Amino acid sequence: MSVLADVRVVVxxxxxxxxxxYRRPDLVWRMVCQRFQSELGVLEPDxxxxxxxxxxxxxxxxPKRHALxxxxxxxxxxxxxxxxxxxxxxxxxxxxxxxxxxxxxxxFSLQRHRDVRLEPGADxxxxxxxxxxxxxxxxxxxxxxxxxxxxxxxxxxxxxHHIQIEGEVGVxxxxxxxxxxxxxxLNIIDPAAVCMVGDSLExxxxxxxxxxCRTVLYDPDATPGDDGDLGEADIVARTLExxxxxxxxxxxxxxxxx
Numbered sequence: 001m002s003v004l005a006d007v008r009v010v011v012x013x014x015x016x017x018x019x020x021x022y023r024r025p026d027l028v029w030r031m032v033c034q035r036f037q038s039e040l041g042v043l044e045p046d047x048x049x050x051x052x053x054x055x056x057x058x059x060x061x062x063p064k065r066h067a068l069x070x071x072x073x074x075x076x077x078x079x080x081x082x083x084x085x086x087x088x089x090x091x092x093x094x095x096x097x098x099x100x101x102x103x104x105x106x107x108f109s110l111q112r113h114r115d116v117r118l119e120p121g122a123d124x125x126x127x128x129x130x131x132x133x134x135x136x137x138x139x140x141x142x143x144x145x146x147x148x149x150x151x152x153x154x155x156x157x158x159x160x161h162h163i164q165i166e167g168e169v170g171v172x173x174x175x176x177x178x179x180x181x182x183x184x185x186l187n188i189i190d191p192a193a194v195c196m197v198g199d200s201l202e203x204x205x206x207x208x209x210x211x212x213c214r215t216v217l218y219d220p221d222a223t224p225g226d227d228g229d230l231g232e233a234d235i236v237a238r239t240l241e242x243x244x245x246x247x248x249x250x251x252x253x254x255x256x257x258x
Contacts, residue, residue, distance in 0.1 A: 003234045004195055004214050008250045009186055010129055011179075011208070012160075013198030014140035017218050018122045018240075019150060021112070026053040028115070032107045039100045043093060048084075055084035071143050071167060073112075077105040118154050119220075121241040126159040132249035136160045137182050139196075141203070143167035162186055174207035195247065197237075205233045216243065 015021040029052040033045035040048055059065050059080050069076030081104055085095030095101070129136055138160045140147050144167040151157055162185045166172030169181055179196075188194060191212035198204025198218060205215045209232065217233035218240065235246050 004246050007195040008193040009135045011137045011139050011196045013204050016199040020117050025056050028111050029053055032104050036104055039096050051084040051088050055080045070141050074109045077108050081105040125240045125243050128244050137162040139164050141166040141172040173203045
């Protein structure tokens with residue numbers, strides 16, 4: 001029997017699960033630095049891009065800064081650029097002016113907006129899950145206006161029975177209260193009937209698993225043999241289309257079993 005056989009409710013993450021939004025910031029920083037090469041002075045674009053990537057990793061790796069930054073990504077990127085150029089200056093390099101730094105941060109934000117797209121197979125999988133009888137919830141962090149704009153941009157509203165955004169309810173992943181609100185909205189009694197699908201062990205898999213949910217880690221960059229390292233999830237999915245195999249349709253359970 002499949003480990004997901006008793007699942008009746010599927011909770012989906014948004015960013016980098018249903019839509020491609022924030023992967024490979026290093027490549028975007030490199031593109032931005034190449035565009036601003038003439039304004040970087042003695043700094044080589046690759047050197048600046050590496051510094052920006054490191055600053056971004058440090059920023060988003062700090063839980064407090066992460067919590068604030070995801071509510072205002074453009075401002076977070078301005079802080080990241082400031083941190084990166086301050087570090088370069090501390091190592092004896094001369095960074096560009098603050099005006100240029102802010103323009104670079106805004107160029108990064110604009111490029112991210114342009115690059116956002118549905119993940120391959122996302123819409124087809126959502127259609128399958130609904131037709132198969134699952135109840136669907138979207139659980140995402142971020143501000144209401146920012147996330148709603150993405151949801152509307154890709155016409156996702158009608159695909160879900162419940163949509164929950166951190167900025168609209170006041171709590172986000174990985175806080176267990178965010179998941180509890182989803183359970184309450186869908187009248188879920190047994191978390192084991194829920195499957196969380198997301199791209200992050202920290203934000204999606206671990207908190208859901210701690211509550212007793214089933215979990216799918218979406219990792220399109222994984223290669224065969226990685227499952228052992230990512231074994232905290234019940235399933236590692238390299239494509240969204242593969243969810244059709246793992247979630248073909250819920251068993252006929254009585255409502256009180258959910």
